[in-house]
Amino acid sequence: MPARAARPVSVRGGELLREECTIEKQTSEGRRSASWSTVMNEFLKWYNGYRHAHLVFRDPDGERVRTPMQNSHQPKYGDRYYARLKALEQQMVHEYDDLHIAMLTFTGSTRNANGGWRCPADHLRDVIDSWRPDRGRGVYHTLRDSLNDYEWEYALVVEKHNSGYGHVHCAVFVDGEVTESDFHTAIDAHLRECDIAHRDAHDYYHQDDEKHPISINAVDTDLDPNREDVEDITNVGSYIGEYIGAYGESLFQRSTEELAFRAAVWASGTQLVRFSTGANKMIDQQRPDSDTPDDEPEMVEKMGFDPEADDPSQTVDGAPVKPIEGQWSIEGVGRVDESGESLYDMHRSGVQYAEIEGAQHLDPPNRKSPYRPQNVNTKTAITDFYS
Known part of the structure; x- marks a missing residue:
């Protein structure tokens, strides 16, 4: 590359x-x-x-x-994340009457305005900073407004694309049934605050459900995960853990793209997983020792x-x-x-x-207007920016 x-x-x-x-x-x-x-x-x-x-x-x-x-790049460190996720699951199942998980995906163009590759740390900061921008209201504030009537917590996970660039998943744990429309404003907030986020990768009306930036599942840990008709999440640790990365493998056995991604994360001081304050309190209650x-x-x-x-x-x-x-x-x-x-x-x-001294002219962001999508049945074209 x-x-x-x-x-x-x-x-x-x-x-x-x-x-x-x-x-x-x-x-x-x-x-x-x-x-x-x-x-x-x-x-x-x-x-x-x-x-x-x-x-x-x-x-x-x-x-x-x-x-x-x-x-945190060692394989055994994944066991810590999994243990914390399982503790959070147990506490939420105990405290919440109707646990649902909404998984939101936030990304940005990996190409700059000149058609070249973005600088990976600057790209990652652009995507992350929409959560709580320095000024104005970001994704977190929008979620807080739209989920005002619910008990909810979150976990942020930074993950790699196949290109070696990063993107962010936000797992929102909600007590009560929610729909995709409850999170449309959160996706819109990311598009508003992140200049390099384009609607074609955040189209919640896309005909293909797999391309939606929002997915919602109920949680039922009593179900048999081996049953063919099970649609609910039966193991929160495994479900969220899939987004964290290949923790089971030695670092030197992983792909060049993942090594490049982790190098940019390491250089910029970005950690891969963060729990909300309330989620951390739940984890500590479940694991007091x-x-x-x-x-x-x-x-x-x-x-x-x-x-x-x-x-x-x-x-x-x-x-x-x-x-x-x-x-x-x-x-x-x-x-x-x-x-x-x-x-x-x-x-x-x-x-x-x-x-470092600035040289922003070498990497101008590829900006687009964050237009609102229309709920129509025509298939939206997806660019190759996010492969």
Whole structure:
């Protein structure tokens, strides 16, 4: 994919990228984004470092304890998401009388106004920022208005397209029967706030139901999922988990497109899954006990994908980790090779970010007017922008 590989990850002035994903400019003291292929190589080197590293602690008795270093791109991290989704399912089934899930899909054109490929981090930010824009009312505010008479929570999931670019799924958990029309205004809000979102990929009147940006299902966990006539969702964890990605596979066994997507996510400090505040409270009610084994320290974990975060270091995987005060102490990072174990001090607490200078003229967004569709029986043409 040479045309995509050569694209800078971002050209939007003032945005932050991981420092190792930027290059010093020769003509000024500023920095610019590295190419997408360079960023992917940096991402894979970073990930490879985790495979042979562990954190070394002293427990309350002074004994040395080792625990693997983890990041959200590892296969076992998917187990955490699944466990949290199952906890949310159990609590919602208990508290909600008639649980339904609406899955909304938000995307944007991966081609710029010049016909070239977009810079992937800028493309992803455009799509994400419609949820809660800096100014005005976005998708979240519209959902809050349209679901005012319901109890509801949500989970946001960032997923890849086959092109390596990202898009967003929003799973809306509602207590009560809802229809697609209840979410039309949310799709319209995305089109209004996201310049690169085109109606042809968000046509909720399309003749083909599979092309609708909205799907709605009831949840009944008592049904046998193996029955042929079952249309309801019987396992929320599996249903939402399908949108999160190939967590069961080692990262190096995944497609080039997924590696490229995750590299852009990693460089820009975007996390893949975020639960609403209310959903997190439900999960905590269902799982009050620590997930940490008795022989490992309980860590402070910063999870969630937050489009509103001012400082990406508050949400990225490199955020500081520390054991519970007064019970455990951290000694450093251990690495094991043919010579045995080496212990390294932890010199910095988080990810270093750099602000890049603007070169937006290299990547003008491909904007279209967000016209309202008509509920007609004629088939709408779908472009190839979102393949």
